[in-house]
Amino acid sequence: MRNLIKEAFTDFFCEYETPRQVLVRNPRVGIACRVLQLGVLAYIIGWVFMYEKGYQVEDTAISSVFTKMKGIAYTESNGTERLWDVADYVFPDQGVSSFVVMTNFIMTIGQSQGKCPELADGSNNCTTDADCKKGEYKRTGNESYKTDATIQPFEDEVGNERGRMTGTCFNETSCEILSWCPVQDDRVIPNPPLLVAAENFTLFIKNSISFPEFGVVRSNLVESVDSSYLKTCLFDPAKQPLCPIFKLGDIVSLSGFKFSEIAQVGGSIGILIEWECNLDLRIEKCIPKYRFQGLYGNSSQASVGYNFRTAKYYTEDRIQKRTLMKVFGVYIEIIVNGKARKFDIIPTLTAIGSGVGIFGVATVVCDVVLLHLVPRKDFYKTLKFKSTAEQEQETDSMEMDQTKEASH
Numbered sequence: 001m002r003n004l005i006k007e008a009f010t011d012f013f014c015e016y017e018t019p020r021q022v023l024v025r026n027p028r029v030g031i032a033c034r035v036l037q038l039g040v041l042a043y044i045i046g047w048v049f050m051y052e053k054g055y056q057v058e059d060t061a062i063s064s065v066f067t068k069m070k071g072i073a074y075t076e077s078n079g080t081e082r083l084w085d086v087a088d089y090v091f092p093d094q095g096v097s098s099f100v101v102m103t104n105f106i107m108t109i110g111q112s113q114g115k116c117p118e119l120a121d122g123s124n125n126c127t128t129d130a131d132c133k134k135g136e137y138k139r140t141g142n143e144s145y146k147t148d149a150t151i152q153p154f155e156d157e158v159g160n161e162r163g164r165m166t167g168t169c170f171n172e173t174s175c176e177i178l179s180w181c182p183v184q185d186d187r188v189i190p191n192p193p194l195l196v197a198a199e200n201f202t203l204f205i206k207n208s209i210s211f212p213e214f215g216v217v218r219s220n221l222v223e224s225v226d227s228s229y230l231k232t233c234l235f236d237p238a239k240q241p242l243c244p245i246f247k248l249g250d251i252v253s254l255s256g257f258k259f260s261e262i263a264q265v266g267g268s269i270g271i272l273i274e275w276e277c278n279l280d281l282r283i284e285k286c287i288p289k290y291r292f293q294g295l296y297g298n299s300s301q302a303s304v305g306y307n308f309r310t311a312k313y314y315t316e317d318r319i320q321k322r323t324l325m326k327v328f329g330v331y332i333e334i335i336v337n338g339k340a341r342k343f344d345i346i347p348t349l350t351a352i353g354s355g356v357g358i359f360g361v362a363t364v365v366c367d368v369v370l371l372h373l374v375p376r377k378d379f380y381k382t383l384k385f386k387s388t389a390e391q392e393q394e395t396d397s398m399e400m401d402q403t404k405e406a407s408h
């Protein structure tokens, strides 16, 4: 028993097994094998390490965006001159990452609560009072819907309805409604757009990103963007790609729209700020790239452009009044996409390990060619494999030879 343990112990520590290699001198198999190995090597170095950066770990950015518009527009309508500044044409005005720059509008001044006829636009026709059912409202003027008695008609606006019918047909033309009067007439959208000067408005974007895993914080006001540069620069994809001040006209044209068209009916544009940072390089090389994308606005769509209504309220002679605006504008959405990569030993070792594993594929393929496809496959098989049956026969014959020698 002791001897057995000693023997096993000695075998374990003093012996080493290694697979026997067969050196095959066959040009066809040799070339096929080297080409395969080179292919695998190219995949590991080119794809896994260089393209996919398999030696780095990745982190996604957390970001914040602030915006500020600047620019002045002048309008003259019905003999009234007016100057528009940023507080008038940006909605909302807090400098957030999605906002609207008004480029055109339909203004209805001095509305107050009262009774007045619906817009005689052909969809609200009536000939008798019976056509105007009291307490109902029209969605588009063609179909009538019952209102819930508990809901105030003005708070429950859907579609084009402007008020609650009083039951009177006004001058045999359109139903009388209880509404904000006079009702807004939005049948004609001003063309050319009223704020055509918006093309020269400028947008300042301040974007901060953070990669928490690497403890890195960056801003789009990179090292080369100082306060004097900010006062004069204007974004240009070729000449000034890092300037964070953009002309609205450039944003529209870079996103593939025509300013005169989008300004009249409105539209939507995405500004993409892309950060692709390799933190193994100098931090100054971690810079943003700006891209512009039209989000919709195809004129073949059923609903063209972008608009919304907003009102400013005031009191005149103790009567609450409002100025209603139907605003057409460029809806800007700023989207940030940030990724950073940095060297890490664990993905490096994993990539090397999997590379070595894939290297074995070349040997498997070459073995298949050598043992099954080449003309002398049987010869190579006898070289590569030593069968047990043969061994037993050989051992038997050796033993017989030894017995013969001993008897002589």
Ligand SMILES: Nc1ncnc2c1ncn2[C@@H]1O[C@H](COP(=O)(O)OP(=O)(O)OP(=O)(O)O)[C@@H](O)[C@H]1O
Pocket (backbone or CB within 6 Å): 068, 069, 070, 202, 203, 204, 227, 230, 231, 245
């Ligand atoms: N939309 C914009 N178009 C052009 N320049 C801008 C715009 N917004 C900001 N700037 C300029 O960028 C710089 C930094 O703006 P920031 O808002 O931080 O400072 P500010 O002094 O509060 O700006 P402001 O000039 O609005 O008072 C300033 O020189 C400012 O004039």
